[in-house]
Amino acid sequence: MDALRLDAEAAEWQERARRFVEEELYPAEERIAERGSIDADEVRELRVRARAEGFSHYNLPQDLGCADLPLIAQVAIEEQAGRATNGLGFVVADRGPRELVELATEDQLERRLRPVLRREIVEAWAVTEPGAGSDVGGIAATATRDGADWVLDGEKWFVTGGDHAGLFVVLAQADGEQALFLVSRDAPGLEIVRRPHFMHDPYIDGHIELRLTACRVPDRDRLPSGDDGARRWFTIERLMIAARCCGAAARLLELATEWAAGREAFGQAIADYQGVSFPLADSLTELLAARLLTYHAAHELDANPSPGVAHGKVAMAKLYASETANRIADRALQIFGGRGYMTEHPVERHFRELRVDRIWEGTSEIQRVIIARGLFKRGAEPYLA
Numbered sequence: 001m002d003a004l005r006l007d008a009e010a011a012e013w014q015e016r017a018r019r020f021v022e023e024e025l026y027p028a029e030e031r032i033a034e035r036g037s038i039d040a041d042e043v044r045e046l047r048v049r050a051r052a053e054g055f056s057h058y059n060l061p062q063d064l065g066c067a068d069l070p071l072i073a074q075v076a077i078e079e080q081a082g083r084a085t086n087g088l089g090f091v092v093a094d095r096g097p098r099e100l101v102e103l104a105t106e107d108q109l110e111r112r113l114r115p116v117l118r119r120e121i122v123e124a125w126a127v128t129e130p131g132a133g134s135d136v137g138g139i140a141a142t143a144t145r146d147g148a149d150w151v152l153d154g155e156k157w158f159v160t161g162g163d164h165a166g167l168f169v170v171l172a173q174a175d176g177e178q179a180l181f182l183v184s185r186d187a188p189g190l191e192i193v194r195r196p197h198f199m200h201d202p203y204i205d206g207h208i209e210l211r212l213t214a215c216r217v218p219d220r221d222r223l224p225s226g227d228d229g230a231r232r233w234f235t236i237e238r239l240m241i242a243a244r245c246c247g248a249a250a251r252l253l254e255l256a257t258e259w260a261a262g263r264e265a266f267g268q269a270i271a272d273y274q275g276v277s278f279p280l281a282d283s284l285t286e287l288l289a290a291r292l293l294t295y296h297a298a299h300e301l302d303a304n305p306s307p308g309v310a311h312g313k314v315a316m317a318k319l320y321a322s323e324t325a326n327r328i329a330d331r332a333l334q335i336f337g338g339r340g341y342m343t344e345h346p347v348e349r350h351f352r353e354l355r356v357d358r359i360w361e362g363t364s365e366i367q368r369v370i371i372a373r374g375l376f377k378r379g380a381e382p383y384l385a
Helices: 010-037 040-052 071-081 100-101 107-118 225-264 274-303 306-340 348-356 366-379
Strands: 124-125 142-146 149-160 167-174 177-185 188-194 209-217
Touching: 010 040, 010 071, 010 348, 040 142, 071 225, 071 274, 100 225, 107 209, 107 225, 107 274, 124 149, 149 167, 149 177, 225 274, 225 306, 225 348, 274 306, 306 348
Parallel strands: 124 167, 142 167
Antiparallel strands: 142 149, 149 209, 167 177, 188 209
């Protein structure tokens, strides 16, 4: 399979996403840079326009009235979303909670998830803790059975989108196994502790810290097979991070190439100097490799010949694409010089924002652990097929 030769449907979604990002999100980026802050009303209006264009829950099943796009097409959208800064790409990369829908009972779907599907509220995953991040097995939050309820205790950090969420998906230890619970924002015992500031601010989603203290959750709001659901969620999120990194890197490469061709120093274009052209050549080579790996991993998950192998390929894609994008951002900033260091410039914003892609949803080191374990368990051949 030619991993970059998309079918007609995926190519159309890709083109539409690219057009929306350039026409709607690039101007919004500039306004954010001028203000130094996010305008919530502006973001809401952008979301309305994006949803009118079909960028809403396109990953959910058709029986819920959604497009049910294959991962290849979703990656094509996310790649274009990655070209935007300030988190604005999530206006276009507006996937629905597929993992929750697949896990939920009929009762949970109707009571707790229908409001999410109707856009009345949004959900946020509460997984990371002060003492457990990439090592999800170290989760310390507990859920203790008490009659018809579970009593949740613990802290959760870096809950992306939690500042707006009406529903939290909380991972906790319950009876010796990990379980997911659907917890309302207004549930007694759930407290939003603070909204820390991060290097990529201003950003459209905050990453809050919350505390659960004797928070009672009815048994009917415990999701079946919580551990499997969390693993699947992490896998998909890692793939989409890889896709967004490819999009950001492509934009950076385009900007740096155009600048190098037009900027003169000592009587000639700086592109004529190997100190500029060679880093760009390396960037193009690495970007192609990252895109091939990312689309290949998406194809593997769609085909799903072996979940374990596909999981390993996603780890490779996340690792390589995120580190490649950071290298390309560094080279682009160097080529732009002082201009690239100005907050009004997209290179500066990408340089700051891409750094977290080597951390969240599993650090680069954790991806290497996953890849190495797969190698020693299965050998190299399945991963090279």
